Amino acid sequence: MVKTNAGRFFEDYTVGETIHHAVPRTVSGGERALYHALYPARHALYSSDEFARASGLPASPLDDLAAFHVVFGKTVPDVSLNALANLGYAEGHFLKPVYAGDTLRTTSEVIGLKQNSNGKSGVVWVHSKGFNQRDEVVIDYKRWVMVRKRDLDAAAPDTVLPELSSVIDAADLTIPEGLDFSGYDYALAGEPHRAADYEVGEKINHVDGVTIEEAEHMIATRLWQNTAKVHFDTSARPDGTRLIYGGHVISMARALSFNGLANAQMIAGINAGAHANPCLSGDTIRAWSEVLDIAETSANGVSAVRLRLVATKGDSAEMTLRGEDGKYRPDVLLDLDYWALMPS
Template identity: 65%
Template sequence: MTKTNAGHFFEDYQVGMEIVHATPRTVTAGDRALYGSLYPNRFALHSSNLFAQACGLPESPMDDLLSFHVVFGKTVPDISLNAVANLGYAEGRFLRPVYAGETLRSVSQVIGLKENSNGKTGIVWVRTTGLDGQGDPVLEYCRWVMVRKRDTGAAAPETVVPELAAKVEARDLKVPEGLNFSNYDKDLAGSTHMWEDYAPGEVIDHVDGVTLEEAEHMMATRLWQNTAKVHFDATLREDGKRLIYGGHIISLARALSFNGLGNAQMIAGINAGAHANPAHSGMTVFAWSEILAAEETSRPDVGALRVRMVASSERGMAGKLRDDSGRYLPSVLLDLDLWLLVPRST
């Protein structure tokens, strides 16, 4: 009798199935320090207790993506251990900041299934919620994953494709309780550009680049307790290369976006996202953003920007996303549609 976990295969899932993921994880100041050493993150709200307190928060919260990665990592052994690819995201909302000392865990519900025509794989849609130690939600998102079948002869389940919103409505974004940008210090934040300074259609080249290192991406993936084999075991891929965890690319792009979006202090939502092409050690990651919309929130001092954040393996590709046939360019690594909270001039 085997005692090891081979993970779920496509035929193991049922629509409505709820999965309580192991292992709860308490985040600490050490996580913040290691996150900062892996990514060139300079957003003041996540760097300074004093700056955060001046903005109405009790202390500097964990980086929003640090919380996302911890919650996401919990789901990997149950959702994507046998995945071919993580295909997309939708309906993501960051419901409140997470602080050092809090414990996070994850639960997921299967909301859709569709076997692929090759009979070897299928698409699994899940809605995941990250919970704190009291069981209250801190973030939620949907994602869909292509998962291998254990038995290609197994009967296909009934196809259920969920209807997911094309975007999170601005009115449904959660502005953290207490957050107050009315006395915002632009000098300490490192940027003079406020919510009013951005216009839909504007494209921002974030200029800087970071070359991917093998050890760093594996360290990051272990930090989130993400057990996906393709990130560690080079023998599992025909090209003999470890696949860089997509969350590593997301965090790099977000950190690089400081140069041009330095006052976009918090992520409030994920509207959509795709890991367009694989990334490997030795590639250099650049980033650019397009402003899709600027919306008011429930607070007069806090505005929301809807931003397309793109990571590319080539410099100088700002505004270039797809070829003439509509396919992603080979250099595009990430296409992520976000809501960001930015101070307004009052």
């Protein structure tokens, strides 16, 4: 009997089934320190216990994206080991902050299936939930991937297309219990700009760039126990390059966005995300943002700001997403649409 896990193929998924992903993970100050070592992360709420307490939280949580990577990493052996492409994200809710000592695990329900017309692969939609040790959902999101068929003769399943919102309504965002920005210290946070200082349509060039090294993206991707071969093994792709985990680009861009969005402290939701082009070692990542919406929340002094975060591997100064053909420009790596919480 073969003991190794070859991963699931398209015909192995059934709409309605729930996959219980393996290898729960306890996080500590070690993961926090590594996150700061791997990304130029400076949002004060994730850097200082004192700042977090002054904002109504019990301590500084693990960066929302670090928590997301842990939750996401668990799904890889069951969802994306044989994936041809990670197609998109939607309806991502950050429901509870994750603290040192918490243990995370993930489940995914299959919510959609559609075989491709070529008969060789299909699209799988999953609804993934990350739980802490109290069985509270901390992160909840939908994701769809293109997965190869093992047996090209396997019958196509009935097509089921989930209904997904293109954007989360601000009123549906969950604000962490106790969060209060009424006594916010802008000097300690690093910038004076509150939500009221931003305008819908405003674009911000985050200026700084980081040139990526193989060792760094592998250390980061392993930290989240993401096992996809293409990130680690030079023999996995024909040209011998190691494809960089898309989440590494998300975290790098989000950290770079501090410069101009230092007060966009917490991520409350992910509306949509696309990895527009592959990122490789040697690329210099830059980022720009566009303000898409600004909304009130029920929490004291807390606004929700909807942002488009774009990572590029060229100059970020032009701040253009698409070429004349309507397609992503070749230097665009990431187009992420998310909600952040900011002092009003």
